[in-house]
Amino acid sequence: MAIVAGVDFGTLSVRVTLLDSVKGRLGTASAGYPLHRRREDPDFATQSHEDQMNALVKAVRDVMQQTGVTAKDVVALSLDTTGSSVIPVDAQLQPLDEYLLWCDHRAHKEAQQITELAHATGLEAIEWCGGVYSHEWGFAKLLYWLRNNPEKRERFATALEHCDMVAATLIGISDPALVPRSICAMGHKWMWNPRWGGLPPQEFLSQLDPLFDGIREKLGGAYRSSDAVAGHLSERWATEMGLPAGIPIPVGAFDAHWDAIGAGCREGDVVNVVGTSTCIIAMSRETRLVPGVCGVVPGSVHPAFTGIEAGLSATGDIFEAIAKRAGTDVKALSEGLAEYKPGQTGLLRLSWDNGDRTVLVNPELGGMTLGWNLIHTAKDELFAAIEGTAFHTRIILERMAEYGVPVHRVTNAGGIPQNNVVLNQVYADVLGKPVLVPDGVPTSLGSGIFALVAAGAFATIEEAQEKMCLPFKIYEPERAAVARYNELFALYRKVYFAFGLRGSEQAAMGDVLPELRRIAAAVRAEQAG
16 A cells, blocks of 8 residues: 655646545645736736745645555655746755746747747747747747746846746745756747757757857756656655655646546547646557647656647636626536527637637637527527537547547546536537546546656556546537537638638638537527427
8 A cells, every 4th residue: 555645736736635545536636826917918927936836835735634644654756737837046046036837828929939930940949849839838938938028138147947946936946957858848839859859959949049058958868758767756846745855756748738637537538628728648559640739758758658738728717707797706607507508599609718729829819609599598698608618629520530549538627617517518529529538526636646646556557547547528429419519610700710720712701600500599599499
């Protein structure tokens, strides 16, 4: 028997789960931290490293007290985080600023410059991240920070991804050169790949901006997949958290990637990690490039497979925004949604409120709802938004399948599917496939699985998954709903590419609004008859 701590840093809180190698989950505790936004700049989103570490201490102590587990029984700790969430640090690994969170979108210009120069110079790495470098990713964020913080440049030593910064802090590393770096984080967000010797060439980075002179060396270190141990818990943080010093901490990863592992992801699966945004995770033995898909990285999700990442820039955030504008919350606004039928609202909603992460990779898009009349309600819009996020997910899965990524099973993981039966059924009907949902909360199970492997409790990730992962609830597609959603998806796909691509030559859209009205009228007639 072995007990480990699995840690998951989300956008608003950290969750810590204690897992027993025999009994499974013993308990989970969470602690929140503020997200710093500015009304005058909707692209701004930062978070304090100190706030996060304080929350981690609280969550660990709370779960230990809740479960009655004694410190000596915990044999490993593992962590995943948001990403790309970037923190600049000095030569002693002290923060020079707050994390530029994954949802900080200020680096539009920098991302566009990276994309343009990469294509102009034939940089192979750009093809491995879907052909477009995102404003959500590391190099764009770091370049934005360097350009806008001239007074701090002299003290800048390196930048770290969230998961690497937390691991280094817990281990007690104070030399940037000694920080182990996550292949998951650096591969998906910083164009790292052993195929071209790691990061992009210094020549390319310097041509992008002289502020990047020497940056490749500054971002050096040991790049490892998560079957490697990053280090061991320091005396200081062991005392703070009430855990044994010296326990192993494997190399960390992104939350969505390990949520997929915790949800039982295997080859041929697609896991939709649905939260404030959606990360779509798949694994393949073969490495295939997919245009518009955010990252294809060997060893990122599972050390033995190529990880594929895509997603939506906003999902739960959209639902929350609709409810907030209506002066209520999502739970209250969702009452009665189970009675809605596919297409009955006559609305078609594009999920671009925070830009498009995949497959257009365009931060300049905005949310859009077609088909309004004078009696539509916020509840109608919420249902249309759920349908819209499902349609957007189908766009992505069809692109992946088109380029040879197997899609045999679809799992909805993350926080929202646990509490939203309507969303799960809509996804099953839109995708035309059964949707599996873990019967319980899978968040931080992935971290626990990697901790158990690091502690030697299981020989492989698959062995740990077999014992630790939850059973599934299964949502079967309903034939009539699938047929209706196929009609609507044809309209959605037309609008998605016509409005999403500048200078699009897509077919004229004069039929979209009449078709939405026709479908809504047909649904009303069916209900009346």
